[in-house]
Amino acid sequence: YKRQPAYDNSFDSNTEGSFSPKLGVAWHPDDKTTFRASGGKGFRAPSLLELYKVHVRGGGTYYRDANPDLDPEKIWSYDVGVERFLTDSLWGRLTFYQSFAKDYIGDRLTGTGTFAGGRTRYEYQLDNISEVDIYGVEMELEWYALLDLTLFANYTFNISEVKKDENNADLEGNYLPNDPRHNVHFGFRYNNPKIVNVTVITNYYADIYFDNENTLKESAYFTVDASVSRRFFDRFTVYVNAENIFDEEYPMFRRLGRSDTIAPGVIVTAGVKFDF
Numbered sequence: 001y002k003r004q005p006a007y008d009n010s011f012d013s014n015t016e017g018s019f020s021p022k023l024g025v026a027w028h029p030d031d032k033t034t035f036r037a038s039g040g041k042g043f044r045a046p047s048l049l050e051l052y053k054v055h056v057r058g059g060g061t062y063y064r065d066a067n068p069d070l071d072p073e074k075i076w077s078y079d080v081g082v083e084r085f086l087t088d089s090l091w092g093r094l095t096f097y098q099s100f101a102k103d104y105i106g107d108r109l110t111g112t113g114t115f116a117g118g119r120t121r122y123e124y125q126l127d128n129i130s131e132v133d134i135y136g137v138e139m140e141l142e143w144y145a146l147l148d149l150t151l152f153a154n155y156t157f158n159i160s161e162v163k164k165d166e167n168n169a170d171l172e173g174n175y176l177p178n179d180p181r182h183n184v185h186f187g188f189r190y191n192n193p194k195i196v197n198v199t200v201i202t203n204y205y206a207d208i209y210f211d212n213e214n215t216l217k218e219s220a221y222f223t224v225d226a227s228v229s230r231r232f233f234d235r236f237t238v239y240v241n242a243e244n245i246f247d248e249e250y251p252m253f254r255r256l257g258r259s260d261t262i263a264p265g266v267i268v269t270a271g272v273k274f275d276f
Contacts, residue, residue, distance in 0.1 A: 151188045
């Protein structure tokens with residue numbers, strides 16, 4: 001971290017606007033099949049934290065990775081797909097999607113330095129990446145095995161990459177951080193209001209980068225989540241939810257020169273809902 005003089009925390013006002021049209025169509029050639037297509041434009045303004053966040057440290061030091069000069073993200077997206085009942089109890093869906101984004105907001109490695117003791121310090125700042133291309137395929141199946149029991153599985157193959165970066169051409173072709181190339185989810189739902197409702201989901205994530213430079217990578221990890229609920233007297237619902245029930249250890253966040261931010265492990269929540 002750098003020791004800095006007092007900083008000026010006053011900034012000029014800024015106003016942005018965007019026209020964001022969206023359109024979707026669906027066609028049902030028969031009672032078991034649906035073709036869908038949709039497209040539109042999106043807009044995301046940088047948050048206050050992304051614009052102005054400052055980390056203050058003891059001894060008068062501070063570190064800023066926010067950027068008051070950030071431009072809003074703008075994105076054009078479309079998807080096309082088909083869904084069909086393959087049998088009376090087996091349903092499937094296949095979708096292709098693609099997005100073209102400009103001024104994507106991401107971390108940029110801006111420089112290095114040295115801590116006392118010789119350890120390398122890496123300095124980051126949020127910045128706009130000129131153009132980003134995101135595309136992939138989603139496949140989903142649901143099997144209604146019994147009246148109360150549904151088995152399901154879905155897989156997403158996703159490519160999110162830097163298409164153009166006016167500030168650093170070396171990033172072009174790299175994958176975006178925190179965006180797994182492979183997502184797999186499968187499990188079951190048992191819904192019987194007279195007895196209990198249970199859902200169990202297994203999640204698998206693979207090929208995840210944590211930096212735009214693609215130097216920090218996680219090969220794969222999986223988690224299992226579960227939820228149980230029961231309704232009483234038509235108004236009360238008691239529930240228990242558990243995330244990562246096998247206490248899998250995996251990184252949520254990584255940066256060069258810093259320790260990994262590890263997932264907190266198993267998380268259990270419970271409660272009672274009252275409908276009136």
